Amino acid sequence: MRINTNVSSLVAQEANKQTNVTLANSLEKLSTGFKINKASDDASGLSIADKLRTQANGLNQAVANGNSAVTLTQIADKAMAEQSNILDVVKQKLIQASTATTSAEGIEAIGKDISKLLEQLNNIAAQTTYNGTNLLQGTASAGSVTSGIAMTFQMGTTASDVIKTASGTLANTAGLNGMSALKTGVEAWSAGLDATVMQASARGQLVEIDSALTQLNSWRADFGSTQNQLESSIRNLMTQVTNTKAAESVIRDVDYAQESANFNKQNIISQAGTYAISQANNVSQNIMRLLQ
CATH class of the missing domain: 1.20.1330.10 (f41 fragment of flagellin, N-terminal domain)
Known part of the structure; x- marks a missing residue:
């Protein structure tokens, strides 16, 4: 068991960051009404x-x-x-x-x-x-x-x-x-x-x-x-x-029904990711018991 590098926390943070990026893209689509807001969304489209x-x-x-x-x-x-x-x-x-x-x-x-x-x-x-x-x-x-x-x-x-x-x-x-x-x-x-x-x-x-x-x-x-x-x-x-x-x-136009469902999904995953980070941080607290 190691406490210098909390790998579980890092993994949870990376996953949460990616989820937040996806969540931001979903919000952008819902706010503009466009499925394609920049070339990176769909270059050929x-x-x-x-x-x-x-x-x-x-x-x-x-x-x-x-x-x-x-x-x-x-x-x-x-x-x-x-x-x-x-x-x-x-x-x-x-x-x-x-x-x-x-x-x-x-x-x-x-x-x-x-x-x-x-x-x-x-x-x-x-x-x-x-x-x-x-x-x-x-x-x-x-x-x-x-x-x-x-x-x-x-x-x-x-x-x-x-x-x-x-x-x-x-x-x-x-x-x-x-x-x-x-x-x-x-x-x-x-x-x-x-x-x-x-x-x-x-x-x-x-x-x-x-x-x-x-x-x-x-x-x-x-x-x-x-x-x-x-x-x-x-x-x-x-x-x-x-x-x-x-x-x-x-x-070009966004399907609001589909994107709303995707936004809710990503929002739940984001909340779950935040909870996972907090739990990963608690692992270090458990290790402290070995020193007692």
């Missing part, structure tokens, strides 16, 4: 969980991009709807100017009215913007307007996950089929021209207005189909976010 979290965050941003894009397409569609109404009125006035019952003075007044309507058509194209981006006439530079620019929306986490409008939109008199010729022809109606000449000119412009309406409706259909595609993509992305978060949760 942490790597996978972080990738899943990054993917979910990227998908959430793609959903936000999609919602913004839907708003953009709605703005463009409503603006083109008003432009379509303007072209409808212009066509009605051209039909009015084409008949022999309309006098030269009347046709001249109709021409001025059409010019104002076309001016408003251009105003709508210039004023329809989203976050500084012009939607219906590209960009303006030094007083001139460039051709329409097709738009690309990022709808995923890779470079290829994009949705695009079919073509650029230039919904003004410079870009709509026949509108430049119509504008020039109508502005030529003035006092002194023979009524029959202006009536013939108005009938000729009916072809141009029909061509412009066809093109504008084609652009509206493109924005409408793009909006449907965006909304479908948003629904799919939201499903992906849910599934990705669920996959991350399986790896």
Whole structure:
């Protein structure tokens, strides 16, 4: 029997220290709600969980991009709807100017009215913007307007996950089929021209207005189909976010029922270890009886 080195006490202390470390880890998991709080908890699991979290965050941003894009397409569609109404009125006035019952003075007044309507058509194209981006006439530079620019929306986490409008939109008199010729022809109606000449000119412009309406409706259909595609993509992305978060949760989140049971187990072992240390220390007291 030896008292200089209490081996039993040392063994009990070592076991108790390890138990307390395990108990602290269990408390950390219960307090944070995460099964993996540091790389040493599960190195491979942490790597996978972080990738899943990054993917979910990227998908959430793609959903936000999609919602913004839907708003953009709605703005463009409503603006083109008003432009379509303007072209409808212009066509009605051209039909009015084409008949022999309309006098030269009347046709001249109709021409001025059409010019104002076309001016408003251009105003709508210039004023329809989203976050500084012009939607219906590209960009303006030094007083001139460039051709329409097709738009690309990022709808995923890779470079290829994009949705695009079919073509650029230039919904003004410079870009709509026949509108430049119509504008020039109508502005030529003035006092002194023979009524029959202006009536013939108005009938000729009916072809141009029909061509412009066809093109504008084609652009509206493109924005409408793009909006449907965006909304479908948003629904799919939201499903992906849910599934990705669920996959991350399986790896990262703690099971409270299981961890609570483990905590209680380690707590009992810790108390038992403390009792074992006290009993190991009492062994030395027993040896003292041999000296009595």
